[in-house]
Amino acid sequence: MTLDDLRAFVAVCDAGSLSAVARDLSCTQSAVSQRVRRLERELGLPLLERQPRGVAPTQAGRLLRRAAGDGIGTLDLVVRQLHEIRDGAAGTVRITTGAISVRHFMSQAVVAFRTRHPQVGLEFQTSHSGRGCLDALAADTADLAWITIGPSARGVAQRTVVHLPWVLAVRSNDPLATRATIHRDDLADIRHIRLPENSTSRRSLDGHFAQHGTEPDASTSVADWDTAMLLAELGLGHAIVPALPGWRAAEHPGLRLIPIPDLPPLATGWAVRRWETLSPAALAFADAVAESLTPPTLTPHIPGRGPVREPEAVTPPATQATN
Template sequence: MTFDDLRIFVAVCQAGSLSAVARDLSCTQSAVSQHVKRLERATGVQLLERRPRGVVPTPEGRVLQQAAREGLAGLDLAVRRLGELARGEAGSVRVTTGATTVRHFMSEAVVAFRERHPGALLEFRTETSSRSCFDALADGAVDLAWVTIGGPVRGIEQRPVVELPWVLAVRADDPLALRPDITAAGLADVLHIRHIRLPENSSSRAHLDAAFARLGLRLTSDTGVADWDTAILLAELGVGHAIVPALPGQDSTGTAGGPLRFLPLPDLPPLPVGWAVRRWEALSPLARAFADLVGRQCGTAPENTGQGQSPA
């Protein structure tokens, strides 16, 4: 059993195909199969189940896949850090986020981080869902993921940083704009509301749908978006009404004389967002420092005492 055996096995499980991995590695399918067979001989169990359109891990294979994935990610991180030390580099921080995260939650933190660590490499990778962010963490592709905090995810630690109340974005000339807020009963009564729906694969959409279900609400929608900023823009254009989190720095009543109003929705539970990592104790000092800076931008973390504490 070798590291290459484990890497190729994990790649096959993710791709669901021996031939796809062979193409990626520029080798034969037989060579890929030999790596898997060597693992099966070493473990004494069948690891893959052949199906008409590819392969899937057996229950035993899933056990090995999870362990190998976590172990290889840790080794890759260690090798990267050792390489940085050997080359005399300052280190790096790799962050995965949604499309609007940096603008609303990290802009000040990025500037402060650059001033404090001018030699460090700061990389951002955009993902479309918390699930894909978790996958990037598990693969060792990133150090930190900014996600909607939800249920437990195996091999991932989550820490909330801030809770975002929900608001209804409406045009200033909309009759709804005269209301101080919109209660659940108000949403149910406003039959003419044209809801701009958030993406189906997003955690924020799932959180909102669960809240609607608990309140017995069902809104119709003929317009969908990929992110919060686009929903707000469409509301400004008069396409519909957007239910979005109140973002940092956003005037809840809308800018005076501006085209939009943001009406509080007090009956909807706030949306918790924050950091996800593989293990906080294994996080590099640079990554901890960046996480702290984002926490302070969001108003939830104390000034760094030099210990690189992570946001609570």
């Protein structure tokens, strides 16, 4: 029993004529009759009976017509949807990431993607940690995860999109605000606003401090990078955070971001289960984000001296790690 045989049988039941279906299918009446006979041989029951004008289904034929008609209708709908997904014209892309990542890393890409793929849905899921993002991939509740790149994880492919240099966020009237750069050794004396516990960025920073013996005193801890910078702007301490793409210093006149060239940049990017199994729409969104991001250019403003331009951060080629 093949799908083509069932389609022909349903068409004959609806048309009441073998010849009419043959014309619609651009084949001979004999070919249509052979499809029906194959079904009858397999089922061991007559499915059609001849009438003065055409044919009509038997009792067995009516049962098969109802079941096959419902199934074929559903299958045709699914096939159309699959073709749309294949062509990137429909479907939904499920993205999991931290609460602030869409604002800082994806806002331009979302607009560009929506223009190119207006029928594709975007579903954003907020996770409070990189581990949570990877768990969403493993549970198949997300297609793409935007994460801070960390150690290789089983069953996950990670791809770096942009490297973020570290900066020290301080209030504009803080004594350190006049510095063009901050040396690693100077961090031992700051009032540190710690990054989220169990986050990859915090582990990276803590590991560097442990290696060089410059662990600063922590006065406050926060849930995300934005909150860390806000508290620094309010004068509650100093925040060591990655320089974020699209950061607008003019919107935060009370805050200074001072480069820390001694700290290696933080890698951020995509994690997926397997790139080759992603839908075209998911691949298009991942590419749109990568195309929209450029490495932050650090231009701290020093009162009385004007802006000081630091060399632009260099983004190494994208890498992919798989397990």
